[in-house]
Amino acid sequence: MKNVLVLYYTQSGQLEEIVQNLSAPLLASSDINLTFCDISLEKPFPFPWEKAAFFDAFPESFLHIPSKVVPPSDEVLNKKYDLIILGYQVWYLSPSIPVNSFLQSEYAKNLFNETPVVTVIGARNMWVMAQEKMKVILKGLNAKLVGNIALVDRHINHVSVITIVEWMFTGKKEKFGIFPKPGVSDEEIKGASKFGEVILNHLKNDSFQQLQENLLEKDAIEIRSFLVEMDKKANKMFKKWANLIIKRPNSRPKLLKGFNVYLLVAIWLISPIVYILHLLKYPLVLNKIKKEKAYYRGV
Ligand SMILES: Cc1cc2nc3c(=O)[nH]c(=O)nc-3n(C[C@H](O)[C@H](O)[C@H](O)COP(=O)(O)O)c2cc1C
Structure with a gap:
């Protein structure tokens, strides 16, 4: 039996849907014991956002200044995991404050020490340098990054800027006028289970070697130069x-x-x-x- 932790934060529910779909094959397997943990802050960020609060989150996001996290349950903390699936979003080109705060908290030290990690990003489209920062954070926790999946809004950059602003400030992930629906497409969110199947195979084979190559074969990442x-x-x-x-x-x-x-x-x-x-x-x-x-x- 393998223990897998799915650790994530979400405001709109998008990232929760992604990690839930991704985890479906693991949940269906009798070989895997799956634990979910959504990160909460003592002082939560509002959603939908107000303009002032949105910009006010910038310096702390970018400089990785942590907030206090709500302690996870003993059920989450008292296990040693064979894999952590870490779902995070990007805020101002950095891992979001809630996720970054958790990773700096005392709870992360034990959980992540010598543990393989697959990062799952749900962002607008600019996540590459945030993932570079995530690599440094995970190294500091003595964790081993074995896979990365980045789901983004595939529309033209400026279109995604317009639609995400509307989404973040109204809380509605809907088509806005002539513009398409913001964020990660429904199709890609539903299709995230294909990544879970790949991860499950590697867990069963007791090896994460080639995991990233196999995830890439399933279009886990698109880089736009x-x-x-x-x-x-x-x-x-x-x-x-x-x-x-x-x-x-x-x-x-x-x-x-x-x-x-x-x-x-x-x-x-x-x-x-x-x-x-x-x-x-x-x-x-x-x-x-x-x-x-x-x-x-x-x-
Ligand atoms: C304050 C803030 C800053 C953001 N900055 C970025 C960014 O730099 N790059 C990016 O691709 N997405 C950015 N996003 C979008 C998020 O990564 C994410 O896609 C969106 O907030 C939905 O995530 P959710 O699952 O928490 O609802 C930002 C969102 C917020 C709220």
Whole structure:
């Protein structure tokens, strides 16, 4: 009998649906003892979001400043797991505050020590650098990352920006005017069980070698080179903004408004320019992009 922990956080329920569908084959197997744990904070973040709260979450998200988590039950804590499936979303190019807070809490130390981990990301589309940060966090916990699955909104970047804003501020994951439904598609959410089957096979064979390769065969990850470039550039700017805001608590409201304006300019003015430049230099940096893609598809 193998013990598997499914640890996740969700606001809208999207990530919960993803990890539940993914876990269905494990749940159906008599060889697997599955435990679910949804992360809660002592002071939960509101959903739907209000604009001020949405921007207020930026510095702590980006700088990985933790909040207090509600202790998980003894049933969750008093087991040694053969695998942890960690479902997380990206907030401001970093693992979300609730997930990051859990990983920094005393509870994570025992749970993750020497434990294989599969990360399952449910984000808009910019998750690559957040996963790099996740790799460092997991290493610090002495955990072993053996697989990664990233489910995203597949629509054009700017379309997904418009629709996610509407979703986050109304709480409704619905079609908005002429725009498509936001977030991960229903089809991909339902189809997440295909990843569970792959994970189950590896659990039964007592080896996670080749797990990521087998997940990739099932389209676990798509890397868009333009988004990776934007992610890296935005990380540099976010670092400056986050540190500035944290160092000047008295000016926080004003600076957050400045960050809001910066974000609008970055998305609607700077990113189209970066996109055009990206297309122009694409043939010249093809080898570099190929290497990068191979790296970010791995674990
Ligand atoms: C404050 C905030 C910041 C976000 N930043 C990003 C981001 O940087 N990159 C990204 O791909 N998605 C981002 N998202 C979208 C989330 O990753 C996620 O897809 C969405 O919040 C739904 O997750 P849920 O399962 O918690 O409802 C952000 C969402 C919120 C609320």
